[in-house]
Amino acid sequence: MSLSLPPCPASIKSIAHFLKTATEHENRDGVITYWCRLAALQNGMVLDKSSKEALSVLLPLMDWLESYKKEQAGNEAISNEVVASAHIENHAMKLFLYADKEDRESRFNKNVVKAFYTSGILFDALTVFGELSPENNHYKKYAKLKAAYIHNCLKNGETPIPGPLDGGEDDDILTESSNPEAPVNPGIPPAAGAPGGISPGTGMPPGYPQQPYPQQPPPAPAAVAPPPAQVMPPTQQFQNMNFVQPVLPQVTSGVAGQVSLSVEQISKAQKFCKYAISAMDYEDMPTAIANLNKALYMCQTGQNPPEQ
Numbered sequence: 001m002s003l004s005l006p007p008c009p010a011s012i013k014s015i016a017h018f019l020k021t022a023t024e025h026e027n028r029d030g031v032i033t034y035w036c037r038l039a040a041l042q043n044g045m046v047l048d049k050s051s052k053e054a055l056s057v058l059l060p061l062m063d064w065l066e067s068y069k070k071e072q073a074g075n076e077a078i079s080n081e082v083v084a085s086a087h088i089e090n091h092a093m094k095l096f097l098y099a100d101k102e103d104r105e106s107r108f109n110k111n112v113v114k115a116f117y118t119s120g121i122l123f124d125a126l127t128v129f130g131e132l133s134p135e136n137n138h139y140k141k142y143a144k145l146k147a148a149y150i151h152n153c154l155k156n157g158e159t160p161i162p163g164p165l166d167g168g169e170d171d172d173i174l175t176e177s178s179n180p181e182a183p184v185n186p187g188i189p190p191a192a193g194a195p196g197g198i199s200p201g202t203g204m205p206p207g208y209p210q211q212p213y214p215q216q217p218p219p220a221p222a223a224v225a226p227p228p229a230q231v232m233p234p235t236q237q238f239q240n241m242n243f244v245q246p247v248l249p250q251v252t253s254g255v256a257g258q259v260s261l262s263v264e265q266i267s268k269a270q271k272f273c274k275y276a277i278s279a280m281d282y283e284d285m286p287t288a289i290a291n292l293n294k295a296l297y298m299c300q301t302g303q304n305p306p307e308q
Helices: 010-024 030-047 052-071 081-104 110-129 134-155 170-176 263-281 285-301
Strands: none
Touching: 010 030, 010 052, 010 110, 030 052, 030 081, 030 110, 081 110, 081 134, 081 263, 110 134, 263 285
16 A cells, blocks of 8 residues: 655654655565654654644554554564564665675665665664664664765765775764765766666665565574774684683573563574574674574573573
8 A cells, every 4th residue: 555645844854764765665565664654653753743744744654554554464574573673674684785795896886875875774763663782773874874975975976995984984974965865976887797777666776686575584684793993894804713602501401392481582582593693694603603502592491591
């Protein structure tokens, strides 16, 4: 079910990026559309819930959300916040990893800007479920920074620097380009080997999966802790580092499958599994094993793993 809204007035203009991202996903991923519009509504109600102009946007938005939630009552990614959060995080990370790979290989074009920027918006949308984890907060800031930086370089006819930027440039870049999705200089051709334009109607880079995601997608990479300034490539990041695998207490009783976990504990165990998968993406096997052990400990004992 589509939604047509008037332009956002100045008082709630900051929610426009949520609404734009929602519309771009309307025909391919209704889950993303729903939660982006909910994020827009929540933020808009905080900014202005009394003016006639703001209500002309917020009230139809509220009606759409209520109708869509009833229509999708059997969709766990709409009714279950744990499933929804994993779905959005997974999509945001796929976009981020695509853009980061293109960036590190010096393939700079508007698709990389778009992927970084949309990834940052989706991490913003995750705040409807609560405070962002340190990892996701880092990804959000980094994605928005890179989107603005590459956009500015293309607009000014400059060649962007691949990979992380030196510290101290963040505020200047973000201030210089508040809307990195604005059209870049049309006279600048895309880098050699770069994909073509954004796919019509999807807002996604060419070659990016267009099929709908399952209701409960595979866990998303939650990845390494944010560095203070310069991020090295993953293979270098863990090179020549000595890891000490944490040792969890041995389970002497209890059989997996016979322990009852609370919803909060299930969510926590799922996050440990996501962190393990992310660590394997970065070839960090000690961290992967440690997180899998924590998830296994919770499933076998019904208790939170001891702090290391």
